Amino acid sequence: MADKYLELVNSGMTKKLAKLLGLPRPPRLRRYGVDTPLLPGPVLVLGTSARAQELSDVMVSWGLDVRRHDAGQSKLGGLVLLLDELSHPEQLSALMLATGAALRKLVPGARVVSVSKPALANDEPAVAAVRQGIDGAMRSLGREMRGGATANGIVLAGDTSIVSPSALGALRFFFSGRSAYVDGQFLTVRTEAGELPDDFRAPLAGKVAVVTGAARGIGAEIARTLARDGAKVVLVDMPQAGDALAKVANQVGGTTLQLDVTAKDAGARIMDHALTRHGSLDLVVHNAGITRDKLLANMDAARWDSVIAVNIASQLRMNEVFLAAKLPGLRVVSLASTSGIAGNRGQTNYAASKGGVIGMVRASAALFAESGGSITAVAPGFIETEMTAKIPLGTRTVARLVLPSLMQGGLPVDVAEAIGFLGSDAAAGLNGQTLRVCGQSLVGA
């Protein structure tokens, strides 16, 4: 399952050989640990913004070495581009060229984060042009980053600012190893909702989280990650997966709830378990999903219907139950897929279900917000799991090496980290969005 190629080209004799032959060398990604630094070096802030000073103060309070001017030759761990006040594409030049000059100083695993505003239909044409242009520039920059460094952006919608809770939450997420496999992506801060945790080491402390499909793969990793972040986890899976489910539950100190998410009463049983056994329900991760791949010409009703039933219909039904209960501050994070964005041969059914998740999340945002909650989704790209290990080697290697900017498949923990962030109170202002965790794969770009 592990990517042997990545190991070979990054160690010892084979590393030298790979260099000599000019083989693609996927970098080792900087991943999160409770005690790892937020950034691997100082952060340089380029550009101006009304609240730039406040932002600098916050970053200093996070223990970062914040530079407002490029000071000579020192290495950089991060770069923040304040682009939210630009009003014409001609204004981009100075900042982008300054960024270009700073790129050489970035250490492996560095982060570039842009801050901009959304391009809207009623903007002045020049304003919309520069804002949309930033989107293109940052996505291109993502493809130019090396050594596991990434480039992502924060978009400030409405009256939000860079010091809005979810803007700071998104900034920390992009800075930290939690976003190791997130590249070339934007998060839009829509409201002032949300709050940063008291303790960044335990952002989910005191929360009760339910993870469906938690027995193995990405679901098990989500359970581990949420527990590490301080949540009490309820692990849900089919009775057939009960033994694997119990193992994960006993690792993370959670409780098991064996049920089929397509059952009519699944939502009620999940809510009942969380409330009676743990006192609240704060986060639901709709991770349970199946694939029944077949070219559409050969598709049968059983394959199509089961995928829709598990991957999207069950979520819609459970969400109705949660909404009716008006659980205060409930956060829901769903699993979408880049297949639902870009399409994938043999996956019309799966892509319909995963595209469905993206639509559901967007359309449910206001409903969850009524009780102070939110709903978001994560769309994983190529993730190294038991499921993807079954893909033929050639296809797998292409999926890992050629397509994503980061030249490798992601790990289940990369998806789990994004879910942990989106499920936290710091992400409340990001309600309704789908975040891709795909290493900036070409697929669905």
Add this chain to the structure above:
Amino acid sequence: MADQPVRHAVIIGGNRIPFARSNTAYVNVSNQDMFTAALEGLVARFGLQGQRIGAVSGGAVLKHSKDFNLMRECVLGSSLDAATPAYDVQMACATGMEAIGSLANKIKLGQLDSAIGGGVDTTSDAPIVVSEPLRAILLELSRARSTKAKLSALAKIRPAHLAPSAPGTGEPRTGMSMGEHQAITTHAWGITREAQDELALASHKNLAAAYDRGFFDDLITAFNGLAKDNNLRADSSMDKLAKLKPAFGKSLGEQATMTAANSTPLTDGASAVLLGSEAYAQENDLPMLANFVDFEAAAVDFVHGSEGLLMAPAYATARLLKRNNLSFEDFDFFEIHEAFAGTVLATLKAWESEEFCREKLGLDEPLGTVDRAKLNVNGSSLAAGHPFAATGGRLIASTAKMLHEKGSGRALISVCAAGGQGVVAILEARK
């Protein structure tokens, strides 16, 4: 401790692994593996990781001498706090009932706040005993000091000594198997083949229906690739059952009625039940499914033929009902372990018999008729299988859940056991 009021012992929940017919899904699995799995599923279901439970008690009927501390070893291999004491209990097929009943008593007395009881058995990984002459020679060898003495001990071994003694369910004092014993009782009570097959069929249908409605979702945790009891035949029919040849009581000729289908097969499996005081359950936000009210053991003299081997529960029930001032009308569920269909039917007939109840049980009138609609409503051992020591835990956890679902009422649980013994218990729904 003196003058302390007796508390309620509450059944919080249970967990078992699916039961597997001998030499099928659990061939390479030990008693310790199976009970640890049952325990780990229970720990996961109720979030007991790292908790010190008051005591874990249970056992296995077929047990190797190396498993002298089976329960403790399982605890050490589990996610429970290693400071959880554990001990083994053995009372043949009533092992689980005795273990859980005694734990309930300790909770009632305030000696324990929480406890896990259960049992496990395997006939696939059963200990095999060497022949008695070989055992004597091997012991002599271990005492020998000189090479000459060692060689002389070894030289005594003969090929015939090497034949192992496989485990059996034969009664040591009669040399008869349990099935042959039951065949006598079945015949004596005039239980028909058809009645036995009907009971077996109902067991399969009821168990299948219980699976279908998700009844076992929070009672079973899959193990070793098995998610359901593999003895279950949901598509069984009277026609299919009628085709089987008798397996026991063949000496009865035409009147032999006991087949492989209306007798339980040898089975592997494990079960565990979590009990606690009301305060323990409340403090830990755990469910309270039912109260464990009381239990009673009985034994009969089957050796000299005065009573059938598996009839002891009939006696235990009479005493238990009298002590609790209850009659059959007070019960909503009857869970009578189906060692053999004949056992259940003979017991029911005995309770209806004025003569039996007067002569044997010393009652003025019969205990009465058990309403079949209240009998083994979610299937029993004929369908699920019967891993000897694990059956008590299966019954108690399932019955407690049934009472919880109903929200009121009482249940009588009856388990017969080798050696002419039996244990019966009363559970009651939480108000």
